[in-house]
Amino acid sequence: MSLLRAIYRQPSFKLALALVAIFLFFVVAVGAHEALNIHSSNRQVLSRLQAEGVSPAEAQKDPSLLDAWSEGYWASVRFLGRPNLEMIARHTTIVGIAALGMTLVIIAGGIDLSVGSIIALSSVAIAWLLQYAGAGPWTAVLGGIAAAAFCGMVSGLLITWLRVVPFIVTLGMLLIVRGAAKGIAREQKIDVDMDRLVWLDDLLASVPKDRSWMLVPLGVWILIVMAVTVALMLRYTRLGRHIFAVGSNEETARLCGVAVDRVKVAVFALCAAFAGLAGVMQFSYLSVGDPTGATGLELNVIAAVVIGGGSLSGGEGSILGTVVGALIMTVIDTGCGQMGLPNWVQEIIMGVIIIVAVALDRLRHRRSA
Amino acid sequence: MVERIDPGKSDLRLQMRGVCKRFGATVALDDVGVEVAPGRVLALVGENGAGKSTLMKVLSGAIKPDAGEMRLDGQSYRPGNPLEARRVGVAMIYQEFSLTPHLSVEENIMLGMEPAILGVVRWKEVRRRSIEAIKEFDNPELTPDARVSKLSVGSQQLVEIARALAIGCRVLVLDEPTSSLTRGDVERLFEIIGRLKEQGKAIVYISHFIEEVKRVADEVTVLRDGRVVGNSIVASISTDEIIAQMVGRKVEDLYPRSARHPGEVILDVKDLSGVEKPRSASLQLRRGEVLGIAGLIGAGRTELLRSLFGLDPVRSGQIKLGLYAGPASPVRRWAQGAGIISEDRKEEGLALALSISDNVTLSKLRGFGPLGLVLPGRQDRAARRWIHKLGIRCLSPRQPVQSLSGGNQQRVALARLLQHDVDVLLLDEPTRGIDVAAKALIYKLIDELACGHPPKAILMVSSYLPELLGVCDRVAVMCRGRLGPTRNIEDIDEHKLMLEATGQTIRDPAGEVKS
Incomplete structure (x- = not known):
């Protein structure tokens, strides 16, 4: 009983409940939407037949009429089904992996706006290495991640040496890295020949029938393993405890002999390395190095962390929360998509969710304080 | 020690009487009384934590006293907040200035009370009134359009004082005004305090430095542990006597002390x-x-x-x-x-x-x-x-x-x-x-x-x-x-x-x- 209560008290648990609730809402909504669609198309068919002079009794037997209830039911079942769940997992992977690193930065009291550009740079670097440098897939992947980590290290060093706030430095890096990616790719997408890819294009591909024991594609497993690793790192290593200390109160951390500058550089380098890994996923998904890809993705990444309980003033955040936050965003995205809602409605809903999530989080804080 | 307030005693600018304030179990102020006449400087001295700043917060309306009354020129004075206190003419100048560094001197002086028609600021009026306020100081660095962040600390303090003058203050409180000033600036400040006295302002001067108090103040009130322990004319009391009043406290038996054997450095x-x-x-x-x-x-x-x-x-x-x-x-x-x-x-x-x-x-x-x-x-x-x-x-x-x-x-x-x-x-x-x-x-x-x-x-x-x-x-x-x-x-x-x-x-x- 007390264990149940302890689980219930975890802030991420309530967030997970919210995720389930949102998911179930879309199960019903997608079904209802489908049923309504069928219903209205049936009405159209009936009225057309009546105009043609067919008697109502005859019209009811027309083969193009469908049962709205059963069609709605099957739409709901499809939303609950494995292919849809797998697709949600696949769509969460890119933002989710980048958000792991962003969680570290935000816990340490910083922010990184250059994540989207770094993802693009990483995917371009991989494509370039494969296509023009004749590198194998392993070298290309490591090269992409190393290029990304280097960018993050530069951000970290600039932040600590120049004493400029992370917002400004990473805003600058957003442009610098994007420019560099375009330069490497000569402002074009880099197409990679199929035979050079080897295994690189099926990280996020749907799981084939003969390997259904994998449940989800390799890329999703990488996200899960990384999430567990980072969560353990935050909880059980000195670096993890130091990240929390720096974000909670930088002065205290310095007073206690935490090498604050080193922690910050490490955090930004790690964040960029995860963005680089997200770039690997992006490349694997598209099989193309696109220097203009992932534009604005940093905002989704930050949103995932913030929905997951990360505080932009530092000292708070959790990996589980971040992953759940990223999932919530994908569920809303796919749910709205399957209901055929136009893009602009989806964007408004997403904006509302972000504000509501953070407002609820603040409310919880005020009550506990 | 403090005389009963007599409303007819109109020659006093500020009277505080029987002011008490508790924070939880600690008594910050206990039956404190203070009086200042126009054209006089009252020094308020005491050790750290004696209750000076609490008393000034009561005066400025930042905190409400548990008991006691205050009068300004014989009228009952009960500020609800610092803004109200300023409006009736009680201005505070704290150690930490409350200036906006990016704005000019005149903008700072008139901040929050800019003369305006339908929200449009009348800059000529701003200029006129701020020049009025700073001309007394006769300081070449202090021009209406100078940026406050470019001024020396001494001049910044003058901007604070000018702001107090621009609202027509009757009581001016200076909290440790010399702690961050150079020698020259201190002299200039004392000169200006002298001129403000001639204009009939009542001044409360809070300081640790007894030699300054001896120079600038007319009367001195000593606080200790939230009580007034001395009230005298400055000319008739020695520095030693003031200090004796400040520290007169016995050491309680709170401190265990075993035999200590100092070793190597x-x-x-x-x-x-x-x-x-x-x-x-x-x-x-x-x-x-x-x-x-x-x-x-x-x-x-x-x-x-x-x-x-x-x-x-x-x-x-x-x-x-x-x-x-x-x-x-x-x-x-x-x-x-x-x-x-x-x-x-x-x-x-x-x-x-x-x-x-x-x-x-x-x-x-x-x-x-x-x-x-x-x-x-x-x-x-x-x-x-x-x-x-x-x-x-x-x-x-x-x-x-x-x-x-x-x-x-x-x-x-x-x-x-x-x-x-x-x-x-x-x-x-x-x-x-x-x-x-x-x-x-x-x-x-x-x-x-x-x-x-x-x-x-x-x-x-x-x-x-x-x-x-x-x-x-x-x-x-x-x-x-x-x-x-x-x-x-x-x-x-x-x-x-x-x-x-x-x-x-x-x-x-x-x-x-x-x-």
């Missing part, structure tokens, strides 16, 4: 100077002794500890800690066996949102698991030991520090030094803002550490003189960035310390004069 500082403060400090700290540093707020004591610990840069001078010479970063200082308690527990000393365990173990996250891992369970075990030993009242070691009382928070800060097992403890105001029980525990702990095996060396900064006299073996006084000679506890008393802290000369029993 473990911290040796010669002519240390930082960027601004300290200007010059030399001291020798031995194992097994407690060395106190007395002085006024702003004298540079905190900066001395910070530069010793590598938190503030060192400009010149020598530091030798044990075998290690030269300045070092906080990381190295902890490794060398020194630890510090910050005077600012909330902003610097503790990470308030983190747990007790995290705060206690933050300086040394080693030995809490294999392979350099930090296992929270072992952190909790370490924290529990100190929770038990220091009697920290909490529900669990995972509780965030911000939910603890001040006294318990300070025990957590101290537990960090004990957990790290440092040899040299730098304690900056270790008993600030905590209850008596926690104070007594800290005094006892300091004594145990000084007499322990091996004995520790303790350098302690405090503004509370009885505490220093009760706990320390030797005391040095810091005044305006300079650390005076260390004296044995037997050779000094509160009176002498106060004299030295306020920049007076000290007379040795032998009759020779040291400065």
Whole structure:
């Protein structure tokens, strides 16, 4: 009983409940939407037949009429089904992996706006290495991640040496890295020949029938393993405890002999390395190095962390929360998509969710304080 | 001591009578009365924590008194907030200026009361009124369109005064106005105070520096422990008498003192100077002794500890800690066996949102698991030991520090030094803002550490003189960035310390004069 209560008290648990609730809402909504669609198309068919002079009794037997209830039911079942769940997992992977690193930065009291550009740079670097440098897939992947980590290290060093706030430095890096990616790719997408890819294009591909024991594609497993690793790192290593200390109160951390500058550089380098890994996923998904890809993705990444309980003033955040936050965003995205809602409605809903999530989080804080 | 308020006594500008204020169990003000006439300067003096600032907050409407009444020119005066107080003509100038550095002098002077028609500012009127306010000062640096951030500290203060004049203030309160001014600026300020007196303003002048009070004030009111203990005409009272009124308190039997046996010198500082403060400090700290540093707020004591610990840069001078010479970063200082308690527990000393365990173990996250891992369970075990030993009242070691009382928070800060097992403890105001029980525990702990095996060396900064006299073996006084000679506890008393802290000369029993 007390264990149940302890689980219930975890802030991420309530967030997970919210995720389930949102998911179930879309199960019903997608079904209802489908049923309504069928219903209205049936009405159209009936009225057309009546105009043609067919008697109502005859019209009811027309083969193009469908049962709205059963069609709605099957739409709901499809939303609950494995292919849809797998697709949600696949769509969460890119933002989710980048958000792991962003969680570290935000816990340490910083922010990184250059994540989207770094993802693009990483995917371009991989494509370039494969296509023009004749590198194998392993070298290309490591090269992409190393290029990304280097960018993050530069951000970290600039932040600590120049004493400029992370917002400004990473805003600058957003442009610098994007420019560099375009330069490497000569402002074009880099197409990679199929035979050079080897295994690189099926990280996020749907799981084939003969390997259904994998449940989800390799890329999703990488996200899960990384999430567990980072969560353990935050909880059980000195670096993890130091990240929390720096974000909670930088002065205290310095007073206690935490090498604050080193922690910050490490955090930004790690964040960029995860963005680089997200770039690997992006490349694997598209099989193309696109220097203009992932534009604005940093905002989704930050949103995932913030929905997951990360505080932009530092000292708070959790990996589980971040992953759940990223999932919530994908569920809303796919749910709205399957209901055929136009893009602009989806964007408004997403904006509302972000504000509501953070407002609820603040409310919880005020009550506990 | 204070006469009953007579509403017909209209020659008084400001009367405060019977003002009482409690914060929880502590009495900040107890039946305090103050009177100022127009064209007079009243000096308000007292030790740190005597109740001066609380009294001024009552006057400015920032806090409401529990009892008492105030009158302004015979009229009842009950400000609900500082804005209301300003509107009826009671203006405060604090040590920390409330200027907007990016705006010009005239914009600052008229801020919040810009003359305007339908929201459009009448700049000619702004210019006219601000020139009116600053022309008195006759200062070439002070032009209406100068940017405030480009002005010297002295001129910035004049902008504050001009703002007070522009609203037509009747009472002007200056809180420690000279603490950050140069000599020349101080002279100019005194000249301006003289002119304001001629204009019939009533001035309340708060200061630690008795020599300034003697120069600028007409009357002096001394506060001690929230009570008025003296009310005199400045011309008829000596500096010694004022100080005697400020410190007249007996040392309570709160301070255990075992026999101490100072050992080898473990911290040796010669002519240390930082960027601004300290200007010059030399001291020798031995194992097994407690060395106190007395002085006024702003004298540079905190900066001395910070530069010793590598938190503030060192400009010149020598530091030798044990075998290690030269300045070092906080990381190295902890490794060398020194630890510090910050005077600012909330902003610097503790990470308030983190747990007790995290705060206690933050300086040394080693030995809490294999392979350099930090296992929270072992952190909790370490924290529990100190929770038990220091009697920290909490529900669990995972509780965030911000939910603890001040006294318990300070025990957590101290537990960090004990957990790290440092040899040299730098304690900056270790008993600030905590209850008596926690104070007594800290005094006892300091004594145990000084007499322990091996004995520790303790350098302690405090503004509370009885505490220093009760706990320390030797005391040095810091005044305006300079650390005076260390004296044995037997050779000094509160009176002498106060004299030295306020920049007076000290007379040795032998009759020779040291400065």
